[in-house]
Amino acid sequence: MQRSKVLRPLAEIVGVSVLVTSYIWGWEGTFKGAFTLCIVIYVGIGLAAQLRTREGPFDIGIRLDNLGSATRDALLATTVIGLLLVGSGLLLGSLDFPPLRLWPADLRLGIAWGTLQQYGLLCIYYRRFREILPTDRLDPQWATGAVFALLHLPNPFLTLATFGAGVLSCWLYRRTPNLLILGIMHGVVSFLITGCLPNGITMGMRVGPGYYHYIPGR
Numbered sequence: 001m002q003r004s005k006v007l008r009p010l011a012e013i014v015g016v017s018v019l020v021t022s023y024i025w026g027w028e029g030t031f032k033g034a035f036t037l038c039i040v041i042y043v044g045i046g047l048a049a050q051l052r053t054r055e056g057p058f059d060i061g062i063r064l065d066n067l068g069s070a071t072r073d074a075l076l077a078t079t080v081i082g083l084l085l086v087g088s089g090l091l092l093g094s095l096d097f098p099p100l101r102l103w104p105a106d107l108r109l110g111i112a113w114g115t116l117q118q119y120g121l122l123c124i125y126y127r128r129f130r131e132i133l134p135t136d137r138l139d140p141q142w143a144t145g146a147v148f149a150l151l152h153l154p155n156p157f158l159t160l161a162t163f164g165a166g167v168l169s170c171w172l173y174r175r176t177p178n179l180l181i182l183g184i185m186h187g188v189v190s191f192l193i194t195g196c197l198p199n200g201i202t203m204g205m206r207v208g209p210g211y212y213h214y215i216p217g218r
Contacts, residue, residue: 009128012049013147016042016124020151039116046124053131061179062121070178074185077168081140082192089196098194110190115183121148121166122173122182141170152207157197165189 003080023038029118050060098106125147129140145166152158169182193202199216206214 009131061177070176070181074181083198084194089119094198111187114186118183126170155211
């Protein structure tokens with residue numbers, strides 16, 4: 001493999017990782033528009049990578065032709081995960097969903113945020129790792145899941161959960177690439193986690209310095 005063919009995707013992976021890590025641990029909330037700037041750079045790196053590789057919307061999974069099969073796979077995975085979460089919530093006595101009237105707004109926000117995360121996970125990390133790693137020795141989904149998990153430190157629950165979720169998303173994406181459906185799945189699963197598990201486990205879904213300052217129940 002030519003050196004440039006490795007360095008370019010590697011630079012994109014490192015670039016997104018440094019951006020997100022520095023934002024979480026350093027400049028989040030330090031000035032007005034910090035979040036917007038982070039998102040613009042984040043998407044910009046992804047778009048630059050797609051221009052370099054000549055990947056169009058169809059290639060990265062913004063498509064309708066596989067909507068049925070992608071929905072079927074994601075629905076099955078979401079149902080299994082949802083049953084496990086609801087069962088855990090019943091056992092722990094921690095089921096605490098918001099009023100039904102708030103569900104649409106919460107789900108819309110969760111799906112939008114989930115789609116944005118899936119874009120980075122799949123269209124930047126996974127697709128770029130596929131350029132670098134020999135798939136016959138190390139499937140890129142494991143490297144993608146590991147990096148995704150590291151971005152959720154120091155929250156132990158989220159670190160473990162996002163590793164598994166990242167690997168699962170890559171597997172579903174490889175099977176039936178549909179970014180939109182996986183974004184919906186991400187949002188729904190996140191909604192179920194916050195409604196089923198106690199804050200003592202999820203720590204309010206906080207990562208970075210916010211994890212250390214979070215007090216469950218307050």
